[in-house]
Amino acid sequence: MINVVAKHFVKEDKVAEFIEKAKKLVECTLKEEGCIKYGLFQDENNPAILTIIEEWENKSALDRHMKTEHFLSIVPVLGALDEKPKEINLYKKVV
Amino acid sequence: MINVVAKHFVKEDKVAEFIEKAKKLVECTLKEEGCIKYGLFQDENNPAILTIIEEWENKSALDRHMKTEHFLSIVPVLGALDEKPKEINLYKKVV
Numbered sequence: 001m002i003n004v005v006a007k008h009f010v011k012e013d014k015v016a017e018f019i020e021k022a023k024k025l026v027e028c029t030l031k032e033e034g035c036i037k038y039g040l041f042q043d044e045n046n047p048a049i050l051t052i053i054e055e056w057e058n059k060s061a062l063d064r065h066m067k068t069e070h071f072l073s074i075v076p077v078l079g080a081l082d083e084k085p086k087e088i089n090l091y092k093k094v095v
Numbered sequence: 096m097i098n099v100v101a102k103h104f105v106k107e108d109k110v111a112e113f114i115e116k117a118k119k120l121v122e123c124t125l126k127e128e129g130c131i132k133y134g135l136f137q138d139e140n141n142p143a144i145l146t147i148i149e150e151w152e153n154k155s156a157l158d159r160h161m162k163t164e165h166f167l168s169i170v171p172v173l174g175a176l177d178e179k180p181k182e183i184n185l186y187k188k189v190v
Binding site for chain 1: 097098100102114117118121122134135136137138139140144145146148184185186187188189190
């Protein structure tokens with residue numbers, strides 16, 4: 001199992017557009033084999049912080065995800081709406 | 096529902112101690128009413144990044160958690176093992 005947290009710092013005037021585009025990404029990704037969880041979350045105190053929290057069966061499923069058409073077409077668009085580079089962490093569960 | 100991501104940057108020589116203490120916190124917290132998920136995760140590329148990812152039924156459950164004996168006794172100990180202040184985000188799910 002592998003977990004990913006991708007934290008985006010979105011330009012203030014681009015938050016609605018980011019959410020709209022990210023919704024499509026979530027919808028397509030949830031249909032992928034090996035995807036256990038994939039959700040979009042908004043910070044309670046700063047609505048411009050938008051984070052995707054993911055859970056994958058294994059690294060292969062995550063690698064396949066990053067080659068899908070929806071990933072390759074939507075993720076660069078999301079990046080262009082960011083104020084600064086996103087923070088991505090890949091995690092293994094300890095307990 | 097409320098989600099929390101608490102990202103700790105732990106002193107390199109304190110990683111094992113952090114994990115040991117955090118395991119106890121996880122064990123106690125999972126028994127709390129209103130706790131849906133509560134796990135400790137280690138970054139695949141930097142083992143000194145240790146993150147607690149949480150899911151709570153509501154804000155009241157999270158508030159109660161922060162008053163429990165295990166929270167009040169263990170969280171400060173974890174903080175003392177950190178290299179720099181932890182990053183905490185409270186999230187609501189968008190999709």
